[in-house]
Amino acid sequence: MGILEVKDVNKRFGGLQALGDVNLSVAEGSVHAIIGPNGAGKSTLLNCLVGKLIPDTGSVMFAGQSVLGRKPHEINQLGISRVFQTPEIFADLTVMENVLIPCFAKRDGAFRLHAFETVANETEIGEQAEAMLADVNMLEKRDMVAASLSRGDKRRLEMAMSMVQQPKLLLLDEPTAGMARADTNNTIDLLRQIHNKRDITMCIIEHDMHVVFSLAQRITVLAQGTPLVEDTPENIKGHPKVREAYLGEAH
Amino acid sequence: MLGLSKKDTTFLLIVIFLTMATPILLQPFPEGSAMATFNAGYPDLMQRFAIFGIFAIGFNILFGLTGYLSFGHAAFLGVGSYSVVWMYKLLDYNVLPGLVLAIITSGIFALAIGYISLRRTGIYFSILTLAFAQMSFNLAYSVLTPLTNGETGLQVYTDDPQILMGENAPNVPHLFGLVMRDSYQLDLGGWLFTFNIGYYFCAVIAILAFYLSLRIFRSPFGMMLRAIKTNQTRLNYTGLNARPYTLAAFVISGMYAGLAGGLLAAMDPLAGAERMQWTASGEVILMTILGGAGTLMGPVLGAGFIKYFENIFSKINDTMLHGWFGWMPDGIEDAILFVSHFFVGKSWHLTLGLMFMLVVIFLPGGLVEGAQRIGRLFRRRGRKAGGPEAEAARQRNPGPAE
Numbered sequence: 001m002g003i004l005e006v007k008d009v010n011k012r013f014g015g016l017q018a019l020g021d022v023n024l025s026v027a028e029g030s031v032h033a034i035i036g037p038n039g040a041g042k043s044t045l046l047n048c049l050v051g052k053l054i055p056d057t058g059s060v061m062f063a064g065q066s067v068l069g070r071k072p073h074e075i076n077q078l079g080i081s082r083v084f085q086t087p088e089i090f091a092d093l094t095v096m097e098n099v100l101i102p103c104f105a106k107r108d109g110a111f112r113l114h115a116f117e118t119v120a121n122e123t124e125i126g127e128q129a130e131a132m133l134a135d136v137n138m139l140e141k142r143d144m145v146a147a148s149l150s151r152g153d154k155r156r157l158e159m160a161m162s163m164v165q166q167p168k169l170l171l172l173d174e175p176t177a178g179m180a181r182a183d184t185n186n187t188i189d190l191l192r193q194i195h196n197k198r199d200i201t202m203c204i205i206e207h208d209m210h211v212v213f214s215l216a217q218r219i220t221v222l223a224q225g226t227p228l229v230e231d232t233p234e235n236i237k238g239h240p241k242v243r244e245a246y247l248g249e250a251h
Numbered sequence: 252m253l254g255l256s257k258k259d260t261t262f263l264l265i266v267i268f269l270t271m272a273t274p275i276l277l278q279p280f281p282e283g284s285a286m287a288t289f290n291a292g293y294p295d296l297m298q299r300f301a302i303f304g305i306f307a308i309g310f311n312i313l314f315g316l317t318g319y320l321s322f323g324h325a326a327f328l329g330v331g332s333y334s335v336v337w338m339y340k341l342l343d344y345n346v347l348p349g350l351v352l353a354i355i356t357s358g359i360f361a362l363a364i365g366y367i368s369l370r371r372t373g374i375y376f377s378i379l380t381l382a383f384a385q386m387s388f389n390l391a392y393s394v395l396t397p398l399t400n401g402e403t404g405l406q407v408y409t410d411d412p413q414i415l416m417g418e419n420a421p422n423v424p425h426l427f428g429l430v431m432r433d434s435y436q437l438d439l440g441g442w443l444f445t446f447n448i449g450y451y452f453c454a455v456i457a458i459l460a461f462y463l464s465l466r467i468f469r470s471p472f473g474m475m476l477r478a479i480k481t482n483q484t485r486l487n488y489t490g491l492n493a494r495p496y497t498l499a500a501f502v503i504s505g506m507y508a509g510l511a512g513g514l515l516a517a518m519d520p521l522a523g524a525e526r527m528q529w530t531a532s533g534e535v536i537l538m539t540i541l542g543g544a545g546t547l548m549g550p551v552l553g554a555g556f557i558k559y560f561e562n563i564f565s566k567i568n569d570t571m572l573h574g575w576f577g578w579m580p581d582g583i584e585d586a587i588l589f590v591s592h593f594f595v596g597k598s599w600h601l602t603l604g605l606m607f608m609l610v611v612i613f614l615p616g617g618l619v620e621g622a623q624r625i626g627r628l629f630r631r632r633g634r635k636a637g638g639p640e641a642e643a644a645r646q647r648n649p650g651p652a653e
Contacts, residue, residue: 050488076490088488092481093474101478102489104471110492113499115472118254122471161489 003028009058018044020225031202033212036222042205050082051075073110079168087154091147099129106165132164152183172204188214270454281441294447299558301453302514305460307538307550309507313500315545318480322377322532323384327357327505329527331512336405336522343415346424346517357509365501391524404523424517449518543617552618564599
């Protein structure tokens with residue numbers, strides 16, 4: 001049993017079958033990649049996992065509990081964190097505040113009227129946030145307004161915000177989209193380092209083969225809404241079906 | 252001190268000092284001089300500064316922090332006023348029970364209106380709150396006449412029960428015998444200073460209200476509210492439920508408005524439905540934006556600014572203008588008088604409108620940003636102006652002053 005179990009998930013948008021009988025199992029502690037050509041249903045699948053979409057049929061179980069019908073904040077409280085394709089951060093707040101908020105969410109739950117406490121006095125949470133910023137090499141930027149960060153820094157900040165919560169599962173939606181090769185390599189190093197240090201299960205949706213083969217231990221190939229194969233990177237590379245559906249077009 | 256950082260404590264102390272010294276600071280010109288019209292240190296106006304300051308501070312907790320623009324806060328102002336007058340009618344002229352009731356009723360009102368309105372965001376939220384406020388306004392004039400006394404306005408009559416009224420109790424609003432309208436006047440040379448009990452009562456409450464808002468700004472709760480303003484999607488995917496946070500902010504700011512409305516009735520034992528009209532809601536939005544939304548002092552400055560214009564510029568009449576410009580040749584004097592008519596007296600709204608336009612165009616951060624820019628201008632040569640807020644303002648508005 002994996003930490004995330006997707007069983008027979010179907011999703012239709014009008015006449016389009018976006019997902020057809022998707023089965024997926026993500027093992028605890030692993031890095032699992034979902035790849036596939038454009039329009040394969042990768043993002044639809046991800047949206048079904050975080051509560052943005054509800055599948056027509058099938059079940060999504062996370063750590064023994066169904067996530068279907070739960071709101072995004074409830075799913076996060078279960079332990080699933082998400083990183084978006086275009087960074088979603090609190091642009092008007094400082095870098096430090098951006099990381100503090102997930103820490104408070106983790107400690108205090110979805111709502112708490114802590115109107116008479118002071119952020120500056122919460123030393124334990126402050127230290128957590130600082131340690132996380134140090135891990136992503138952004139400690140010296142802690143007082144900068146997040147909107148003024150570079151694109152790459154915004155992405156690193158968003159990852160820091162997700163990872164500081166110590167999620168049981170981290171979902172990454174194309175974490176290197178639109179990055180130059182050097183930035184991509186930095187991101188790969190960062191993810192690998194965080195994965196080893198904090199032992200976070202990751203599920204990566206990615207377009208870039210380089211990223212996938214550098215990080216993933218298991219790969220699921222999605223084509224036209226159905227999983228084609230699931231295997232280790234070595235076997236995927238040479239798989240004839242995958243070449244036909246995906247690599248053949250891309251290379 | 253009081254759970255505040257050293258910087259905030261100093262800030263609070265300065266605010267306390269300014270509030271306490273207002274009767275002196277607003278009276279810079281000697282009595283009888285040509286400039287005496289610009290003195291604002293009389294009780295009625297000073298009370299309004301404090302009361303509308305409270306109203307704006309509360310509104311800023313909702314609008315400044317979460318970005319939800321409520322167009323119906325005047326409804327809570329009206330509810331507060333009615334509550335206080337009802338306590339006069341039923342108990343006695345002591346203002347305390349009324350103010351407590353004003354906060355409670357406006358809180359319940361805000362909970363109901365906020366619960367429904369906060370299902371929508373942006374312009375739809377604004378329209379829903381506007382609709383509720385106009386509904387309250389119209390109800391107060393029609394169906395709810397037994398509660399509000401309709402167009403006459405709610406006031407105390409001699410046949411009201413007033414069950415706690417003692418033999419020698421004052422027949423006007425008071426706090427345990429301290430009559431609100433009583434004043435002590437100090438005549439120093441040409442200067443006349445008025446220290447009014449009502450003003451100091453409002454001032455103490457305003458300082459408490461300011462202190463509470465300072466604590467909210469520095470709290471995790473305040474940080475969450477600011478996060479809602481900047482990115483609600485991220486907030487949801489961070490495991491936080493935005494709805495109860497916005498609802499709490501809405502109720503808190505509604506209670507501030509109720510308290511302000513209650514104080515209006517505590518200074519003058521009358522409550523009318525016109526207090527609930529949408530223009531009153533619009534006024535508090537103007538105050539907050541003019542002073543600087545999302546800043547601590549901004550709303551108070553904006554409130555003071557607007558009330559000053561409303562009360563001082565509208566008083567200027569032909570006789571005064573003639574007094575100032577009478578020494579000029581007739582033709583020029585007539586021309587100046589003609590132009591002035593557009594800006595003073597009944598036309599003071601035009602002056603206010605122009606000021607508002609200038610501030611919004613050149614100082615999007617409000618009067619507070621203006622003050623910060625001036626401050627930076629002085630510090631520029633010394634050390635580099637610091638603080639994330641100043642840094643943020645600079646990045647947003649790279650003005651010619653830099």
